[in-house]
Amino acid sequence: MAFLTDDNTPVVWRGPMVSGALIQLITQTAWDDLDYLVVDMPPGTGDIQLTLAQKVPVAGSVIVTTPQDLALLDAKKGVEMFRKVNIPVLGVVENMAVHICSNCGHAEHLFGEGGGEKLATQYGVELLASLPLSMAIRMQSDGGKPTTVADPESQIAMIYQEMARCVGARIAQSGMGAGAMPTITISDD
Template sequence: MSAVTRQAVEACLRQFTDPHLNQDPVSAGCLREVDIQGERLSVRLELGYAAGLFKSGWAQMLQMALENLPGVSAAQVQVDVQIAAHAGAGQVPALAGVKNIIAVASGKGGVGKSTTAANLALALAREGARVGMLDADIYGPSQGLMFGIAEGTRPQVREQKYFVPLQAHGVQVMSMAFLADDNTPMVWRGPMVSGALIQLITQTAWDELDYLVVDMPPGTGDIQLTLAQKVPVSGSVIVTTPQDIALLDARKGIEMFRKVHIPVLGVVENMAVHICSNCGHAEHLFGEGGGEKLAAQYAVDLLASLPLSMAIRMQCDGGRPTTIADPESQIAMLYQQMARTVGARLSQLSQAGVPSISVSDD
């Protein structure tokens, strides 16, 4: 029986594609160690994205393949996770402990952006990451409700200048809703809103985060530009529905992020299909295939295509979004897949490097 070689091990691993990186583990640079002791083989991989619910199954699949190699009697595959910091991390002292900032945005309201942001944050936390949620929608903050934080709850203050984010479902949460009455509208002009956002960002004591998810207000106005100028955003996620009007505004959102050199990690399509709870009939109430076409047009991922579901709405309104309210459901699995893919795209950007952020007035 011929002795196994590292070349044979790598050739075996190259036959398998990581579904989140769209590469085999060798080409993706995940292979860290290969230890061959006679007929016994030990391999260690390292993923650059949160993958707590994926890595054991991935390790088992690769182990079975390696044990079928000639000359191998037993194989052990270890998959570790090491999330790297974005190239711009540390530029803002208050965010020194935040590795990656993900902006979740939409061109218009009513497309499920905040619901997507909440489930993205919770899904990343379920994958084992340290996650924060910043509700940057100053005019209409909703993350306090979605995370089940009681009305009137206020954050503690540290050293008389830092807000301590509230904890909910394993996520650090900060919102303007925690600093004002829920029934009081923010009747502010643009500069005041931008100033409030900067205060929230720079005066929140985030505790060593792998990912900070930022729920942006809809549109392409002051807050979006302020965030791009003042915060080292790692990447953005665009949320839309299949409706033509929503897609038109989503394109504007993508173009805005491109203009300020923030990578678009992908598109999330909400309300893609409605399935009747009585008869099971499926209808595309807002059109069909719009998110897929938008993603293809800009050469980005369609991160998820989610149904128009009463359960999603009820669970978010009840303070327990789908990802934790029904973690084994098909919809929750779509959110988990979305979260891993977002993390994977960020890991690829951190390896390739990204350009510095600049904003022009034209």
């Protein structure tokens, strides 16, 4: 949506409008030859998640959480929703797991510790990655070059790359990777 609005224009849509935009994006975009299409969704179990689950052949979901209890409650609901609609949960990613002080190197778990691992264990899935709270990630992303592009040999980039390898392997093992995208249909109406 960022390409259709400017920085000051809010997108104030009710659920059906968002769902319609998602389906239009998925089915009426001339996607190149994709290996994967990753859809980053807001936390929760709302209209957009349900629409995606019901209308698009989804190979799997990755649950992203932060370690604090409140975020884990939302993540659990996400796992339960995907299980209810028969979409495999490929694993859990814990974001903002630890902060490393750039001055002294002290590691501090600002938002709690081990929440992603507990969630993964509870649901019998793998903890795919534990990402630090890092100013570099924020600055590189804000600058339009995510860490894997800006600093591909960094420790953080290696975490992202390993996570991507694990997700790709799980999708390949499930057999859902090839042909999962809907075909583009053009109507004369």
